[in-house]
Amino acid sequence: MHAVATTLSHRHYTVKVYADTLRGQSTQAFDQQQPYQIYRFGGLKPVRRRWKGLRLTKSVRQGSSGNVILCDTWKSLEYLPSSLKQSARILCLAHGMEFPDNSTPQKRKRIEKAFAKADRILANSRYTLDRLTSYLPDPERGDVLLPGITPPALPSAAATQQVHEVIKDRHPVLATISRIEPRKGHDKVLHALPALINDHTELTYVIIGSGPDKPRLANLVEELGLEKHVIFTGAVSDDEKNAWLGQADLFVMPSRAEGNSVEGFGLVYLEAAFFGVPSLAGEIGGAGDAVLHGKTGLLCDSTSDTAVKKAIHDLLADDSFRQALGQAAKTRVESDFLWPKAIDRLIHFFHC
Known part of the structure; x- marks a missing residue:
């Protein structure tokens, strides 16, 4: 307001x-x-x-x-x-x-x-x-x-350098920025990673934020042997958040319904778009107004491990397609959502 x-x-x-x-x-x-x-x-x-x-x-x-x-x-x-x-x-x-x-x-x-x-x-x-x-x-x-949305500020040189030191030039970088709770779909992304890493050995998944589901996700990372590929940042400043978005190749938040809890829209998809980053979102809820399927990102069945894995695979497999989605997302947010x-x-x- x-x-x-x-x-x-x-x-x-x-x-x-x-x-x-x-x-x-x-x-x-x-x-x-x-x-x-x-x-x-x-x-x-x-x-x-x-x-x-x-x-x-x-x-x-x-x-x-x-x-x-x-x-x-x-x-x-x-x-x-x-x-x-x-x-x-x-x-x-x-x-x-x-x-x-x-x-x-x-x-x-x-x-x-x-x-x-x-x-x-x-x-x-x-x-x-x-x-x-x-x-x-x-x-x-x-x-x-x-x-x-208010246009996010460009990250400081210090924040950008800090991110570089963490990822050490590893790509592709997937990022989720949200409260860590079951409906945000972090677990579906984690389940997709072992197969994706076969094709993208330097893949890094950054989970930005805090919340009650972190212990379960941390255990899942260990069970799947993903310790070298997953980073939990905890709560970060806006400057750090923007630095991560500036380095991300794909924003992933395949939200689903958990009881009455559901994504009504998803402003964070627009924030990612501002940095030219396409998004993967769930079909359930209002994310379809924030992410246009096949134009600024992809929507998928966020309750399905297979569907989430396929959508991420498709976005990572074609650099030109992913970058075109990111540019379209940036153009849309600048023209319609500031x-x-x-x-x-x-x-x-x-x-x-």
């Missing part, structure tokens, strides 16, 4: 952000540096949400006409009065995992009641829109608003 607020401010919109106080952190310096006003609220969640709703409602009703309220989730709608639609246009963003297939009747009623207060519900992918349609009082209120362009999609919904 920071990037949205900043970009709108640079377009000469008057922006007010109603945000939570960050426990144990001082935000005064950050807040004062922004080109928009920030009002922060503390306390228990129900208390601060209620106060945000009351403060926002008062501001809208005392202000001029033409106001637009952008809610980051359906929960932000709950404490707004239904009558506020008479004074402002209300938009609500929606993400994939918020709308499970097995919602309790109580939660479904809460979501439906909240959505009734909004003029438009904007899903981050076609997949998310499909999931939330049954919650809408009118399906025509739903639409897709593909997200944007915030100056992405914000135009949001502004469109201010009026329709």
Whole structure:
């Protein structure tokens, strides 16, 4: 939301952000540096949400006409009065995992009641829109608003050198950047590596991030004898992350569904694309809007070891094909997904 607020401010919109106080952190310096006003609220969640709703409602009703309220989730709608639609246009963003297939009747009623207060519900992918349609009082209120990204900074010379020292000119380099949890598909990539290493003896797989599934993956690396080919970096800075993307030949994150947990879109695919790196993603979820199959990367059956292995093999076997996908991915993200362009999609919904 920071990037949205900043970009709108640079377009000469008057922006007010109603945000939570960050426990144990001082935000005064950050807040004062922004080109928009920030009002922060503390306390228990129900208390601060209620106060945000009351403060926002008062501001809208005392202000001029033409106001637009952008809610980051359906929960932000709950404490707004239904009558506020008479004074402002209300938009609500929606993400994939918020709308499970097995919602309790109580939660479904809460979501439906909240959505009734909004003029438009904007899903981050076609997949998310499909999931939330049954919650809408009118399906025509739903639409897709593909997200944007802030252009990643080019990595520093120091970070790039650090990566070079780790990989020691070994290629191809596969990279996954994510929280380490089962649905991200690290295990499927690991199972594919023994066969791939037969053709690519210097192959290196870099797992960037931290999370609860790391011990299981570390054991799997040992079981498969992949210690010389797999690197766990742990959590890294943005500079280090960008240095790894700058050296990667292929970004691999064949996400799958685990219970109600699923990839709603996948901004990290766009970050990889910015560096000209094509992606392998799963067919399940919203990644198909981030990675165009056969154009900016490949989609595969992420539940199948065989399918993941074949997709990686196909991408590594043809350098020209892989590089063409990477260039197309870079062109697409630069033309359609950087915030100056992405914000135009949001502004469109201010009026329709």
